[in-house]
Amino acid sequence: MNYNSLDKLEEIQQNEFIKAAIDHVGAGVVISDPEQEDNPIIYVNKGFVDLSGYEADEILGYNCRFLQGEDTEEDSLEKIREALANSKSVQVELLNYRKDGTPFWNELQIFPVYIENMDQNFFVGVQKDITKRKDAENLVGHYSSEVRRLSTPIVPIEENISVLPLIGTVDEDRLQQILDVVSHHVQESKEDYLILDLSAVHTFNKDLHIGIYQLNQLLDLMGTTLVLTGVKPNFALQSAPYVNLGELSLKSYISVKQALQEIR
Ligand SMILES: Cc1cc2nc3c(=O)[nH]c(=O)nc-3n(C[C@H](O)[C@H](O)[C@H](O)COP(=O)(O)O)c2cc1C
Known part of the structure; x- marks a missing residue:
């Protein structure tokens, strides 16, 4: 070779x-x-x-x-x-x-x-x-939109009153989701009151305070009164650096039950 x-x-x-x-x-x-x-x-x-x-x-x-x-x-x-x-x-x-x-x-x-x-x-x-x-990826996308949808359950309890019980932590994404769902709901239903129940919220972070402020502004424009319930005593104190709650037109009560008694 x-x-x-x-x-x-x-x-x-x-x-x-x-x-x-x-x-x-x-x-x-x-x-x-x-x-x-x-x-x-x-x-x-x-x-x-x-x-x-x-x-x-x-x-x-x-x-x-x-x-x-x-x-x-x-x-x-x-x-x-x-x-x-x-x-x-x-x-x-x-x-x-x-x-x-x-x-x-x-x-x-x-x-x-x-x-x-x-x-x-x-x-x-x-x-x-x-x-x-x-x-x-598709499954994760499907479940996260389902979780987002379920995390903003607006429950109509009387002809002109709905309750939105908030659970868990509110961050920027969730805040946007809440604002979107609420504005859509109020536009459709034209209710007089929306009760935002905070009893199950344990972390009052900056996003939540700002969210309540924005929600109040939004509902004011749409002719619906925002009612806060389940507010812990330290909430107003913690809000101070971000929003002055006293300046807002919203009403605040200890529980949904008490709010309903007052509204009716
Ligand atoms: C090396 C090579 C590999 C390719 N492999 C795929 C492939 O796996 N699947 C596919 O849909 N297109 C593949 N293409 C793209 C198509 O061959 C073609 O370029 C494409 O459909 C756009 O051109 P057309 O408009 O003439 O169809 C490949 C192209 C090259 C050059």
Whole structure:
């Protein structure tokens, strides 16, 4: 064996080694050739075959758009088109479909690679199935909006009176949620009184004090009187640096029961 064929053997062994490694990276890997008509795939690894459900001969020679379907986001495709047109890298999360039609979330990275001895650009695509993460994110999003909705329960107790029992801690986000829900509710119901019951609130932080002030202003504008109940004795003292409660038009009572007796 001369020097050249030894070299060749080493190259083949090295290629086999790299091929085996790429086959087992746990992600799809494809290479496309943008100099051929419609940028077809010229290399596909085992990860992509497993992920997509297509055989290699159904993939090689085709543009990768065969993974797309009805709900694939146009925004992501536009990002890809722009990156490819400018020979730039891009990363998107998009909905793709396997051969059997089942959808999956694909975290797709595409980057250009210049091969010097061929004097040519190729694109490498790496596909990761992130369906589990996306499903978990959607579930968390669903539950947090449910928790937010349940954390502002406005209970109409008489024709012109509603009670909003506050529970837990009020921070900036929650405050905005309360203001939104209350203004929507009062606009619809046009009630005379809204009782904000603070019996179950144990932390009187700055956001809560400012929230009560803003709520009072908002309800004033809408012709509804804000009534505070369950106010702890130290509440007014703690408010002092933020709001002067004495200046507000709101009424304050020890309990909802007492407030109702007074209002009626
Ligand atoms: C290397 C490479 C890998 C790609 N992989 C995917 C993929 O996994 N899923 C997908 O929906 N599109 C993929 N694309 C994008 C499509 O091939 C195509 O570029 C995209 O649909 C926008 O072009 P079009 O408007 O001509 O369809 C890939 C593109 C390249 C270059």
